[in-house]
Amino acid sequence: MRRAITRVLVVEDDAILRETLAEVLVDEGHDVRSAAHGHEALEHLDGWEPHVILLDLMMPTMDAYAFRTRQRQLGLAADAQTVVISAARNLEAAAVRLEADGWIAKPFDLEQVVGLVDRLLERAS
Amino acid sequence: MPSDPDRPSETVTGASAADPAGDEILRLLVDTVEDYAIFVLSPDGHILTWNRGAKRAKGYTSGEIIGKHFSVFYTPEERDAGRPAWLLGQAAEHGRVEDEGWRVRKDGTRFWADVVLTALRGTSGALQGFAKITRDLTERREAQEKEQRMLAEQRAREEAEEAVKLRDRFLSIASHELKTPVATLQLAAENLLRAADAGRLDEARVLTGTHRILKSTRRLTALVDELLDVSILSREQAPLVRTPTDIVAVVEEVVARFADAAGPNRIRVEAPATATVGGDPSRLDQVVTNLVDNALKYSPAEEPVDIHVVDEPGRVSITVADRGIGLDEATRARLFEAFSRGANAAHVPGLGLGLFITHQIVARHGGRIEGLAPPAGTGAVFRVWLPKDVQ
Numbered sequence: 001m002r003r004a005i006t007r008v009l010v011v012e013d014d015a016i017l018r019e020t021l022a023e024v025l026v027d028e029g030h031d032v033r034s035a036a037h038g039h040e041a042l043e044h045l046d047g048w049e050p051h052v053i054l055l056d057l058m059m060p061t062m063d064a065y066a067f068r069t070r071q072r073q074l075g076l077a078a079d080a081q082t083v084v085i086s087a088a089r090n091l092e093a094a095a096v097r098l099e100a101d102g103w104i105a106k107p108f109d110l111e112q113v114v115g116l117v118d119r120l121l122e123r124a125s
Numbered sequence: 126m127p128s129d130p131d132r133p134s135e136t137v138t139g140a141s142a143a144d145p146a147g148d149e150i151l152r153l154l155v156d157t158v159e160d161y162a163i164f165v166l167s168p169d170g171h172i173l174t175w176n177r178g179a180k181r182a183k184g185y186t187s188g189e190i191i192g193k194h195f196s197v198f199y200t201p202e203e204r205d206a207g208r209p210a211w212l213l214g215q216a217a218e219h220g221r222v223e224d225e226g227w228r229v230r231k232d233g234t235r236f237w238a239d240v241v242l243t244a245l246r247g248t249s250g251a252l253q254g255f256a257k258i259t260r261d262l263t264e265r266r267e268a269q270e271k272e273q274r275m276l277a278e279q280r281a282r283e284e285a286e287e288a289v290k291l292r293d294r295f296l297s298i299a300s301h302e303l304k305t306p307v308a309t310l311q312l313a314a315e316n317l318l319r320a321a322d323a324g325r326l327d328e329a330r331v332l333t334g335t336h337r338i339l340k341s342t343r344r345l346t347a348l349v350d351e352l353l354d355v356s357i358l359s360r361e362q363a364p365l366v367r368t369p370t371d372i373v374a375v376v377e378e379v380v381a382r383f384a385d386a387a388g389p390n391r392i393r394v395e396a397p398a399t400a401t402v403g404g405d406p407s408r409l410d411q412v413v414t415n416l417v418d419n420a421l422k423y424s425p426a427e428e429p430v431d432i433h434v435v436d437e438p439g440r441v442s443i444t445v446a447d448r449g450i451g452l453d454e455a456t457r458a459r460l461f462e463a464f465s466r467g468a469n470a471a472h473v474p475g476l477g478l479g480l481f482i483t484h485q486i487v488a489r490h491g492g493r494i495e496g497l498a499p500p501a502g503t504g505a506v507f508r509v510w511l512p513k514d515v516q
Contacts, residue, residue, distance in 0.1 A: 016309040016337045020316050027325065087304035089297055107308035110315040 006121050009050040009077075010034040011041040011067070012085070013059040021054065021113065028114055038062025038070070045076040051124055052117050053077065057086035057094055068098050081120035085113075162259040165245070168252045170195050170213050182238075182261045184231030195257065198228045200235070216242040216255055228259070237266040291463065298477060302348055306341040313337040354411070354482050355463070365489055367515045370404045372413075372441055373397065373434055379413045380432070387421055387430070396434035400441045403515030408486045415479040416445040416507050424449025424504065440492075440510045448504040452496050460496045487511070 008030045012018040018034050025032045033048065035041035037059040044050075057064045064084065071077065084095045087106040095103035102116055155163050155176050162179035164172055171194050175187035183190075183198060190197075196209040203209070203226070215222040221243045228238040243256045317334040320326040373396045380392045402409070420430040424447040433444040452460070461484035463477070480496075487494045487509055497506040 014305055014309060016341060017305075017312060020309070020312045020337060024312075024316055024319065027319065027323065087301045087308065089300065106304045107311045110312060110319060 005031050006052070007031045007033075007048070007050040008117060009041060009044055009053045009080075011036075011038065011053065011059070011064075012056040013037055014056075017056075024110055024114065025117070028117075030117070036060075038064070038067030041067055042070060042074070042076065045071065045074075049077050050080050052120055053080050053082045054113070054117075055082055055084050055098070055100070057084060057088050057091070064094075064098055079124070081124055083116060083120065160260065162257075162261075164257055166195050166213075166242075166255040166257055168213075168217075168254055170209060170255075173254060179259070182230075182236065182259060183228070189231070198259075200227055200229055203227075212240075212242055213255060216244045217252055220244055225262070236261050236263045238262065295463070299348075299352070303345070306344040306348070309341040310338055310345070313341065351478050351482070355478050365405045365408065367403045367405055367490065369401045369515065370406045370409060371399045372402050372404070372409060372443060372511065373400050375406060375409050376413055376432055376434060376443065379410060379417055382414075383417055383421065388426070390429075391421075391426075392417065392430045392432065394432045394434075396432070397436050400434055400436045402441050402490075402511040402513055404490050404511060408490070409511070412483050412486050412509060413443065413445075415483045416443075416509070419479060419507070420445050420447035420449070420505070423447060428504075437510075439514075440512050442508055442510050444506060444508045446499070446504060446506040450505075451503060452498050452505045457496055457498065461494070483509075491516075 006029075008025050010018055010021050010025070010032060012021065012034070013036050015036070018036065022032045022034045033044045033050070035044055039062045041053070041055075042062075055064050055067070062070070068082075081101040082098065084091065084098055084100045084103040085106060085108070086094065086103075088094060091103050091105050101120060104112055104116065155174075157177060159178045159181055161176075162182040163176045164179050165174045167173055172191050175185070175190055179190075180186060194209075196204050199209050212222055212224060221241060224238075224240045224242070226238065226240075227235045228240075229235055239260045239262050241258045243258075245253045245256055247253050313334050317326065317331065320330050320334075376394060376396060380394055383392060417430065417432070424430065428448040431444075431446045433442075433446075435442045435444075461480050463481040484494055490511055492509060492511040494507065494509045497508060499506050
């Protein structure tokens with residue numbers, strides 16, 4: 001069973017990817033916010049708790065590692081399911097280091113993202 | 126009485142004819158030494174004496190060799206070139222001559238010899254012959270050669286490992302960079318299909334999606350172009366056609382091309398009416414394009430990019446300055462290497478080959494390029510010097 005409103009945060013520096021992912025997730029009925037890097041993501045987390053965070057690895061200003069460190073320090077969105085999305089070759093290792101709940105390699109099928117987000121939401125509920 | 130340093134001292138010539146016991150010891154010494162071939166030649170190069178070392182090194186017994194000309198020890202090529210006679214002449218003229226080279230044994234095999242040929246002169250100064258001392262250095266030479274071979278092999282191995290590392294780095298960066306626009310292409314197209322399936326495909330969505338697809342395609346094209354540039358440049362056969370080229374016109378053309386993307390007045394040009402260099406116009410266009418592209422890419426959208434063209438004696442300088450993230454020391458040190466993008470620029474799209482390509486083109490024009498850190502510490506400054514002549 002899906003919750004009434006599920007919140008998803010998309011953190012991705014590539015504008016097209018970010019906007020398109022957000023569009024698809026809105027179509028799926030999620031409440032979506034998006035950020036171009038870690039700093040913007042932290043701003044969203046101030047007073048808004050997403051169920052799922054889709055997180056790019058390499059971003060300007062604040063990358064995924066710095067974001068996760070700061071997120072834990074501040075105790076923000078501690079229950080959110082985090083999915084790392086990247087074209088990096090060592091993605092699985094990166095996901096482990098980031099203590100993420102899943103990872104998706106670029107390029108990916110849309111169904112992959114939608115499906116994983118749904119599974120994580122079911123697991124969380 | 127003070128001794129005369131130019132006169133041979135008494136001890137060296139001590140074994141004199143007046144001392145038959147000393148003579149015998151000297152003869153025994155020369156005869157017994159096995160590590161050196163020591164023998165005497167007549168003034169015209171015929172062999173007069175032979176010792177054990179000579180027999181050991183060259184294989185002849187004294188009976189076989191005494192009376193023969195010493196040129197039998199030389200290779201046919203050296204004999205034809207007149208080297209034995211030349212060495213005798215040198216020894217006669219300068220007192221001694223030293224030589225290293227291949228010598229031939231009695232059985233025809235060769236050995237690497239270190240030879241000292243000393244002119245023997247009587248008290249009158251008349252040439253009485255030559256002392257020839259030869260050492261077989263074949264083993265030492267082989268050891269040296271082996272060492273050099275091993276060093277060369279090690280160098281080759283290190284170079285190959287370095288090439289593999291560079292290739293891995295390239296594959297890693299290239300695949301990452303190529304996958305991103307591929308991912309956006311796929312996502313944009315799938316998004317359009319999903320919207321169509323759900324009956325949500327309105328005109329606005331079609332337009333946005335199409336623009337996204339076009340933008341990703343352009344990015345892919347730019348990446349592929351960058352790759353092709355490298356492969357073309359690394360093949361040396363693509364010759365430069367250097368003609369008198371107005372670099373100011375090139376700069377203005379590039380700036381006009383960037384005007385849309387950069388916004389009006391972001392790129393400011395200060396230049397004389399014309400400045401001619403000897404160059405390949407399309408390659409120079411690429412140099413200016415890469416520098417301007419970098420300046421725009423690595424600085425905030427609201428900050429200006431300044432281009433200065435200065436007509437100097439014999440050359441023209443082109444300076445491109447931005448107010449972006451700048452160049453730290455580590456970045457400056459590896460600025461023009463392939464895939465050596467700055468640590469502070471990991472997120473900027475591209476393969477990190479732009480400055481490598483730029484440097485290659487400038488170098489092939491006989492010019493120079495530098496990346497400077499301005500004293501204020503903000504932004505990066507790149508300066509290219511191009512020679513005016515077309516040679």
